Amino acid sequence: MWLTEFERPSQSTGGDPKPRLLTEKLRKLLPMEPRLRDNLRVVFVLIIFSAGSSEHDLDWKFCGTWRHGKGSLMLNINLTTGCSEISVSANNSSLSIDGQITAQCRRSDRIPLGKFGLEEETPFCLYWEPILDQLKLQLNQKEEVGGENLTLCWPARMQRSCCTDLSYGANADEARYGIKDGMVKADPMSDKIMTAYSFKGDPIDCKTLCVQESQGSSQVNMASRAQHPCPHSSEVEMKEDFRGQNVTAPTTRGVSAESTVTVYLPPALKTAAKLRSKVICTFFKNNSLFQNGHKEDRVLDNVVEITVENEVIVNLPDPIRIGFHHGKMHLRRCVSWDTRKDPSQVNWLEDGCKTEQKGPKYTECLCNHLTYFTVLVQMEPRPVRHLLALTAITSLGCAVSVISCVALIIYLCRKRRSKEQSIPIHLGLAVSLAFLNLLFFLTGILANVGGESVCPWVGAGLHYALLSSFTWMGIEVFHTFWLVYMVFIPPPKPYVWNLVGFVLPALPIIILAAVGDIYGVRKVVPSDDVSNPYLMCWMKENHEALLAHYFTTMTILAVLVSSGVVMLFLVYREIRTREEWRQSRVAFLSIWGLSCLFGTTWGLTFLDFGPLSDFVLFLSCILNSFQGFFLMLRFYMLDWIRKQAGGSALGSTSTGSTRQHMLQSQEKS
Structure with a gap:
């Protein structure tokens, strides 16, 4: 094992093959007892390595x-x-x-x-x-x-x-x-x-290690300097006439001046430091040492420690101001390292620090105590542009959709006497959409009022309503396929659809609720004011909730949209030759209504990228939040057109083939 290790080219010697060649020669020249020969090899290679390397390990x-x-x-x-x-x-x-x-x-x-x-x-x-x-x-x-x-x-x-x-x-x-x-x-x-x-x-x-990394010239040394820079300390003597002072981190070679840190020590620090008058500011440039282990956020490159020896200073009336220059960032907040509870744990807290974002490349932290300070950059979620406008549209759309769905439910309940096979399915979709829009309208209010005590229940209910709505849209697709292509086989009874539409979506919700830590308060951060996020009850921002979102919501949505688009094309191919299809308003309402029924408008969710991202986001927000209103409008308009045409606007149900009859019945309902 020892010989194998020392025969490998050393990283500190830049991968020099000489030790391997010399060891091979040594094997041929030493026909002696194996153990003694191995020991001599080790000693010989150690001498070569110690003579060939003048650099010391920086880590x-x-x-x-x-x-x-x-x-x-x-x-x-x-x-x-x-x-x-x-x-x-x-x-x-x-x-x-x-x-x-x-x-x-x-x-x-x-x-x-x-x-x-x-x-x-x-x-x-x-x-x-x-x-x-x-x-x-x-x-x-x-x-x-x-x-x-x-x-x-x-x-x-x-x-x-x-x-x-x-x-x-x-x-x-x-x-x-x-x-x-x-x-x-x-x-x-x-x-x-x-x-x-x-x-x-x-x-x-x-100091030898610091000189080594500051004077290195090779690419290996350049990378080493970037990864293991030395901390720099500055001492400030607070004399009797101390009126505050600025301390700036020294710039090093190869580091942009825009990444510096400036500390302002207020006069109140002199009063708070009763035993000592010397303040030490230590500037670190190695964020890997201070990471907290969470992928959602990372520590800025710069970390500064401010201490007065052997004194604990808190609750300063005039806060210390720490200015961090950095690259362009949106989600960031000032934090300090809490070493009081458990110094072994990297525990960054916002307590005692106020964040002032003065542009995308500069953050100022106002802190009332002394410890380590830095800026925590949140990687996920991304800030949302135009969040205020999108929230207003969504709230209005959900309110209108709730009222529309209630009206549609009353309308469909009156039509149940016609014994049309599609009525129970339309009714189930209207109920699930009403529940979904009601919870989505109230989620912001409940998140701010109830917080973590209410949001797990509301978030689970909102997820259930969403899955139930998707399931009923899938039932609409399947039922249409049944009427068109399986005309001689009667469709399942209404209670079967109710079990699938209302009971089946509850199973994953129960499982996720049993797992725990899935539902709770979710922060949606606006790009124009990252310090004032919008709170809602939904899935949390941890890894488990993200997996649950993709395996339930996104998977069902992908299946729904793909099957809805296919069925929409097949139905269009069947009805485009009909007499009444030539009427533009009937054609529009038919395709538009079936698009809502089949959930194809939710496919815009997958197109939220690229230069048209904002347009797609607004379009998706309008179509999906007002979906209940559009469905009600579709049913009322088709019924009005049918009455205006004397009951034959969409074709007579007493003539034609069985397939035509099913298509006409489906389009009527």
């Missing part, structure tokens, strides 16, 4: 898979200052990290890992940043379980001595439980299950 990453038993798991941490070694060990119930590699961090702790005990294996990665004195553990990247980022040693001020160049120590024993597939960065170490891995470190002046 260290160890990954593996923890093989454990099912049940309660623990993370054991025992870290002290120094630079001797770090050991990563594991058994059937605990993962342990011990050693002396930190400059300032001291920690001895036991952390329960409850949710990871459901599986027998847990992937993990351990990251070490010597410049920042930060050790971070990432557990489990599987989506179905959910990962967790633990900061074992959090960033501190610039220290003098850094512990770096961690090298693999002595071999550990193989076992049933432990760490398998261990690897450092991209280099595999062993595919066996080992009880422990140990790594020895070397102390070095931290």
Whole structure:
């Protein structure tokens, strides 16, 4: 194993093939005892590597898979200052990290890992940043379980001595439980299950590492500087006549001046700092160290720490102003790192900070306490343009549709005596649309009044009403197909349609509600005022709710629209030769009414992209929110036309073929 590792070209030497060639020559020149020969190879290659590399590691990453038993798991941490070694060990119930590699961090702790005990294996990665004195553990990247980022040693001020160049120590024993597939960065170490891995470190002046990354000229060094920049600290002495001061982060080579950070320290800070008069501002440029593990948002590149040594300062009457210059962004908010509850958890909170967005490329944070500060950029959902206008159209359309559906229900109930086969189906669609539009009209009000206590129920009801409406539209498609192509077989009884239209959509809702954390308050962010989102009761913005949305709503909608378009074409082909089709108003109402019945207008949802996105969005909003009104108008207009023509505007039902008769009956109803 050792020879295999050292024969591989080293990343620090730029992939130099000389060690491999020399090792091959050594194999031919040393016909001696195998174990002694292997040891000489290792020593020889180590000499070559140590002589050929003058760069030091700016970071260290160890990954593996923890093989454990099912049940309660623990993370054991025992870290002290120094630079001797770090050991990563594991058994059937605990993962342990011990050693002396930190400059300032001291920690001895036991952390329960409850949710990871459901599986027998847990992937993990351990990251070490010597410049920042930060050790971070990432557990489990599987989506179905959910990962967790633990900061074992959090960033501190610039220290003098850094512990770096961690090298693999002595071999550990193989076992049933432990760490398998261990690897450092991209280099595999062993595919066996080992009880422990140990790594020895070397102390070095931290300034040497910063000089190394600031003076590197190769592409490898350029990438390294972008990923592991040194923090910069600025000290401000608050004298008796302190009237406030601006502190600006120093710009480094290759970094745009537009990405700087400016901190304004108010005079109130002097009054609040009773014991000390020196403020330290530390500027970080490595957001990977401060990520909170959620894909919905990410931390801005710049992070600033503001401290007064050994003092906790909160509730400043005059807030600290931190200005962040960045690229063009829409959804962003100022946050601070709450280290009071659990310093190991990266926990960004908005408490104590106010966000002022002064343009798409500049954000100012007004905070009344001292800690780490940054801007959290929300990746999803995208901001919605013209949200106020779309909301007004939707509210008006839903209100009109509710009234129209009620009128249509009364109209269809009176026509049930005609015993037309389509009446119960039209009635079911009208009821489901009335329920859908009513809930959608009230969802904003209920979200603001009831919040999380009401929205899970309203969101589930809104989802049920939507699926029920789609199901009834699908029944309209299927029933039309039955009348046209299966004329000699009577269609199912009305109670069958009721079971399919009202009961079947409830099954996925019950399952999702049992899973939990699917329905709740949903924020729809307007592009013109991202700090004032529109609240509604719907599915949440987590991964589980997104999967539920695609597997239920979007799947049913895709099937409905595709089948509706096909059936609309087939019906058009059958009725376009009829005498009354030549009347433009009958033709328009026929196609328009069938489009509403078959749900084809919902197909505009899939066209919300490109330069016509705004137009498609408004058109979809108008057609679908007023759908109940259009359906009522269609039925009333066709009935009025039929009466004006003496009952034959759509053709007589007493003559012609059986297929013609079914088509005419369907079009009448």
